[in-house]
Amino acid sequence: MAPIKSKLTSKFILLISSIISVGFISLGIFFLHNQKVLLLSDAEELATALTTNLAANSVYGLITHDKKELKKLIDSLGHVRDIKFSWIEDNKGNILVYSGELSNKKIQKLHKKIEEYSKNFYMGNKLFLKNPIIIDNISNFSNLLISMSPVVEQPLPDKEALFFDTPIIKDQNFYLGKVVIGISLNRINKNLKYATIQSLFIIMTIAIISLFITILMLIMITRPLSKLKNATVQVMQGKIPDSVNVSTRDEIGELAEAFNKMIHQVLSSKKALELANRELEQVNLSLEEKVRERTEALRNTVAELTAARDEIEKAYHEMKLMHDAKTTFLRTASHELRTPLTAIKANLDYMYTYLRHNMSGEMQEIIEAARKNCKNMQKIVEDMLKIVRIDSNNLPLEVNTIKLKDIILQVISELKSLQKNRIISVDIPDDLELECDAAKIHDLCFNLLSNALKFTDDHGKIFIKGNVEKENVVFSIEDNGIGISSKDIVHIFEPFYQAHQSKQGTGLGLAIVNAIIQNHHGNIRVESNLGVGTKFTVKIPLKFRYEYI
Structure with a gap:
């Protein structure tokens, strides 16, 4: 020290x-x-x-x-x-x-x-x-x-x-x-010279006295610090020193008191640690036994998981083969059916246009039914081709700026034959514009509105609303038709899934709708109650995000 x-x-x-x-x-x-x-x-x-x-x-x-x-x-x-x-x-x-x-x-x-x-x-x-x-x-x-x-x-x-x-x-x-x-x-x-000598003498005298007092004060300060230092060295060496006795009541006295309390706490902690170490040794012995038992159980579990993994991989491989086979079938079927359907429809259109007047009423009805079924078959083939493109992530987009209300009104016009006595209410601003693929958004609206018309009675009501929320266009198509059950809602966007088997359709429409929305980096939400109606809400960005093309 x-x-x-x-x-x-x-x-x-x-x-x-x-x-x-x-x-x-x-x-x-x-x-x-x-x-x-x-x-x-x-x-x-x-x-x-x-x-x-x-x-x-x-x-x-x-x-x-x-x-x-x-x-x-x-x-x-x-x-x-x-x-x-x-x-x-x-x-x-x-x-x-x-x-x-x-x-x-x-x-x-x-x-x-x-x-x-x-x-x-x-x-x-x-x-x-x-x-x-x-x-x-x-x-x-x-x-x-x-x-x-x-x-x-x-x-x-x-x-x-x-x-x-x-x-x-x-x-x-x-x-x-x-x-x-x-x-x-x-x-x-x-x-002045005499005053200078006197001043120097007084300064020297006071300086010597002050220096003497300073030395005494330093001795009084450093002596208890020396005791504290020695005690600290003993702690560093792993020894427990005696309490440091300092008689002063100033900050150094408070430091010594705090040091003594620390030593007391160290002693208490040391005893607690020794007791904890003994208990830890007992726990370790117990844990070693449990680890051995658990290791054996894990070995058995790993074997079971390995077998389960192999089964899952096998099932995945089979599903992939089935999916590839389905895709191949759809692609082949759609292409193979497209050519004969086109030829059949062309012949039926020719007969309906030029030979209809020479046919009986019954024959005309047969020709009309054949043309209608041929048209439905063509729609199915087109939807199958779209599903194939969706699965292969090959759904190209042509982006333009359009007015949403114009698209909706065009779809309503195209579905006029299905509307009959149903009331359609449109609440969309005339100047609501967005960047999108006009044809794809037309298909989206066509599928949603045609479903609403199909599943609503002849005097039902359909509400179409749209507005801008922040940087997105949000529009909804709501009907008061038969509704969809909760167990069917989670599957309605899957290809070929039909919630109502009695209604005519391919089960591909909503799958195509979902694919179009995803390609526009949007989302769709469904709310429905049986016997009350269904509401589809679509949300897509105002500005098209080209990185998602």
């Missing part, structure tokens, strides 16, 4: 020391800066007051050129501490009187530099600036604070002005010269 403690302590000491150092150094710099500004401000105020007072008292001496009077004024400043020099000069820049410690050479040099700053005072005798100027940045005289002030004379009103009540120009001043005072900054710099 010692290396960890030393590392943690070093980090905290470095951090606290950095914070204390930065804080106190910043505070010391701020204090020294303010002290310097305050001392310089006091010196500038003193210099300004002295030059202002000296300038005001020098007016008479400069007007009369009384150097003795001016000398007395200069010498009166001798009791003021830190004054390095002073002089009074006339408006031509000639020094009239001087008092101070500087040599003539330095006086001349300084006088030349000050003249650069006093150019803004006047031009001739006209004064531009009345306030004193403070100069503290002259090269080679950095320890001096120089203040200079113009000496000005206010003009008195003449007799004519007084007699004629002429106004006096208040702001017209006459420049007589200037006074210059230099104050030494040595004492201020000495005070």
